[in-house]
Amino acid sequence: MLTGNIRNKVDKIWTDMWAGGITNPLTVIEQLTYLMFIRSLDEKELEIESAEALSGESLQKIFPQTEDGQDMRWSKFKTKDSRIIYDIVGTKVFPFIKTMNGESQSAFSRYMQDAMFLIPTPQVLQKIITGLDELYEYDIKDLDMQGDVYEYMLGKLSQAGTNGQFRTPKQIRDMMVRLLAPTPDDKICDPACGTAGFLVSCAEYIREKFETEMSSEQWEHFSGDMFTGFDTDRTMLRLSAMNLMLHSITQPRIDYVDSVSKQNSISSTYDIVLANPPFTGTVDEESINDNLKAVCSTKKTELLFVALFLRMLRKGGRCSCIVPDGVLFGTTKAHKALRKELVENHQLQAVISMPSGVFKPYAGVSTAVLVFTKTGAGGTDKVWFYDMKADGYSLDDKRTPIEANDIPDILARFHNLEGEADRKPTEQSFFVKKSAIAANDYDLSINRYKEVVYEKVEYDAPDVIMARLDELTINIASKMEELRGLIGE
Secondary structure, three states, rough: OHHHHHHHHHHHHHHHHOOOOOOOOOHHHHHHHHHHHHHHHHHHHHHHHHHHEEEEEEEOOOOOOOOOHHOHHHHOOOOOOOOOOOHHHHHHHHHHHOOOOOOOOOOHHHHHHOOOOOOOOOHHHHHHHHHHHHHHHOOOOOOOOOOOOOOHHHHHHOOOOOOOOOOOHHHHHHHHHHHOOOOOOOOOEEEOOOOOOHHHHHHHHHHHHHHHHHHHHHHHHOOOOOEEEEEEOOHHHHHHHHHHHOOOOOOEEEEEEOOOOOOOOOOOEEEEEEOOOOOOOEOOOEEOOHHHHHHOOOEEEHHHHHHHHHHHHEEEEEEEEEEHHHHHHHHOOHHHHHHHHHHHHHHEEEEEEHHHHHHHOOOOOOEEEEEOOOOOOOOOOEEEEEEOOOOEEEOOOOOEEEEOOOOHHHHHOOHHHHEEEEEEEOOOOEEEHHHHHHHHOOOOOOHHHOEEEEOOOOOOOOHHHHHHHHHHHHHHHHHHHHHHHHHOO
């Protein structure tokens, strides 16, 4: 989440680029992201050098260990004359980052091949470099910066949400990852990956939990085929490739794929699916994969993607995904069919209702997190519901940090569901039996089952209230007489 100071710095850089002649919004975003990536590579190189000094071992570097190679580092060129900087970035650094992964088949190389350096003048480039250095004076290393800036700029342009292009807040992504608790042996997919935020959150979680005990085979799996992401926006794919590479994931499968179309035939492949798929969209009926229509015959993307997750998971595979509230209680045949599929043919474990402000300022839609396991043979006995009221941030457009935060409670309770057995529907979390859900047309909205306890209000007897009104009338009349006397004087 970008703070006010960081947003102001980004605005200043944006204005400098716009004034310098870069007037296409996506070009602004993409060029700025390239430069942040170039800066981040130097930060990563400094970390490698520090680790090398501590360990005494020779480690693999990012930049060539030659004079020209070292000249490409941000810390080396940023103080030079603007014309020299422009030449180094345009003729050396940019070609280097386009091919730095070597193999043309890597995700990074594939989506960087058509990237272009479009900063128009040395003066504009120098202003951006200065602005980014000022930006990095703030504590932004853990902010997943490329994605946060992309999100902020789309929101600033009132484009966020038009095509589902707004990122899931990091605290929500991390919560969803921790609900599933992936392991170093899992294969993980986000079929609507955007800037690869879910994949990055998974990578961070796996490092946190397993880094000291992972085998060489698991590290090889981690850097390569553990992570898969699909998107239909090449800009997003480039951002994903850069984002993952900075998290030591050098060979992910990041592909240009319309996930719900006939183009995607992947089935029974992944252990984990995490996603925030596009909402409120529709797709061309002829392009939809037939096996998705067999689950729910619809053109609505929010339904098709959930059906897709079921297909792409292997048996025993688990999913945590965000859906708009309409998926939970929609009355169309497709809505009911999808919910019945989850409840009757697989194991629906949890429905976590989130407050409508979670995606502000980009969208005010009410959403929920679904957690389920693909079984193909049922397994839903009861479903755990949780009414999230706070996620650690205010629910207005500013989304400033606050103390109220249900996420730790959600995680603690989800990982100890035995302790939830006696919770009542009047509490913040509770179980609902499958039979009750089936009896309600498989409605999964928490308000269908939550019971509200109304406090009984005791009122005074009518004659007491009337006596009190008489007393007030007498007092008012007395004050009026006193006021008339003062005016008369």
